[in-house]
Amino acid sequence: MTAYAAIRRHGAAFLTFVFLVLPIWAFWDTYWFRESREYVTVEHFHAAPSILWCLFITAQAYLIRAGELTAHRRFGRLSYVLAPALVITTCAISWGSVTYSDLTDGSLYMLAVRAFLLSSFVIFFSLAMLNRKEPQLHARWMACSGLVLIDPVLNRITDNFTGLSYTTGIHQFIAFGVMDALIAVLLIMDYRSGRRDVFVTALIILLVGQTLALVGWDSPTWRAVAESIPPFPFD
Numbered sequence: 001m002t003a004y005a006a007i008r009r010h011g012a013a014f015l016t017f018v019f020l021v022l023p024i025w026a027f028w029d030t031y032w033f034r035e036s037r038e039y040v041t042v043e044h045f046h047a048a049p050s051i052l053w054c055l056f057i058t059a060q061a062y063l064i065r066a067g068e069l070t071a072h073r074r075f076g077r078l079s080y081v082l083a084p085a086l087v088i089t090t091c092a093i094s095w096g097s098v099t100y101s102d103l104t105d106g107s108l109y110m111l112a113v114r115a116f117l118l119s120s121f122v123i124f125f126s127l128a129m130l131n132r133k134e135p136q137l138h139a140r141w142m143a144c145s146g147l148v149l150i151d152p153v154l155n156r157i158t159d160n161f162t163g164l165s166y167t168t169g170i171h172q173f174i175a176f177g178v179m180d181a182l183i184a185v186l187l188i189m190d191y192r193s194g195r196r197d198v199f200v201t202a203l204i205i206l207l208v209g210q211t212l213a214l215v216g217w218d219s220p221t222w223r224a225v226a227e228s229i230p231p232f233p234f235d
Contacts, residue, residue: 016061019054019146022153046093049085056082057146064139076132083125090118095229105218108226112217113151113172116209120148123205140186140198147182148206151175176210 056078063072094114128141154175183206187199216222 016058019058019149022150022157023050023054046089049082049089053082053086053149057142079125079129087118087122090114094118103223103226108223109217111226112213112222116213117148117151120205120209121145124148124202137198140190141202143186144183144198144202147179151179154178172214176206180206180210 056075060072060076063069063075094111124141124145128138128145131137131141155171158171158174180203183199183203187203190199
C-alpha cells in the first residue's frame with residue numbers, strides 16, 4: 001500500500017485521533033477545564049482558529065474517504081481563511097509569550113521551536129495548495145502540514161502525564177522524533193510509488209529546521225532577533 005492509499009483509507013481515523021481526541025486530552029487541565037479561569041485574550045484568539053482547523057482537516061479527510069471530491073474541494077476553500085488565521089494567531093501568542101516577561105532562556109527556546117514549526121507548516125501547506133490539482137501530491141503535502149501540528153499536543157501530553165522534567169528538553173526530542181518517524185514511515189510506504197520525493201523533501205526540511213531550533217536558539221543572532229521584538233500591545 002502506498003502512502004497515498006493509506007492516507008485515503010486510514011487518514012480520517014488517524015486525524016480524528018490526532019486532531020480531536022489528543023488535543024482535548026492534552027489541553028484538558030491547561031485550557032479546557034483549568035482551575036484558574038483567568039485567560040489572556042490572545043489564548044482565545046489562538047484557540048479558536050486552532051480548534052476550527054482541527055475540525056476542518058478532520059472533516060476533509062472524511063469527505064475524501066467518502067469519495068465526496070466536489071464537496072472536499074468546495075469545503076477546502078475555507079483553508080484560505082483558516083490557515084492564515086492559524087499562522088497569525090500563533091505568531092501573536094508567540095509574541096505575547098516573549099514580551100509579557102523578561103527574556104529568559106526558556107522563552108528564547110520556545111520562540112525558536114515555534115518559528116520552526118510555523119515555517120514548516122507554511123511551507124507544507126503552500127506546497128499542498130500549489131499542487132491542489134494533483135490529488136496525490138496535494139494529499140501528501142497536507143499530511144506533512146498536519147504532522148507538524150502534532151508537536152504542541154505531544155509536548156503538552158508529555159508534560160502533563162509523565163514525570164519527565166521539562167528542563168531536560170526531552171519533551172521536544174520526543175515530539176520531534178515522533179514527527180520524523182511518521183514522515184519516515186510514509187516515505188518507506190512510498191518507496192516504490194514514484195512519489196517518494198515529497199516525503200524525502202519534507203524530512204530534510206524537518207531535520208534542518210529542528211537542528212537550527214535546537215542548536216541555534218541561544219545564539220547571539222537569535223537573541224538579538226528576540227530582543228528586537230516590540231512589546232505585545234494586547235492583554
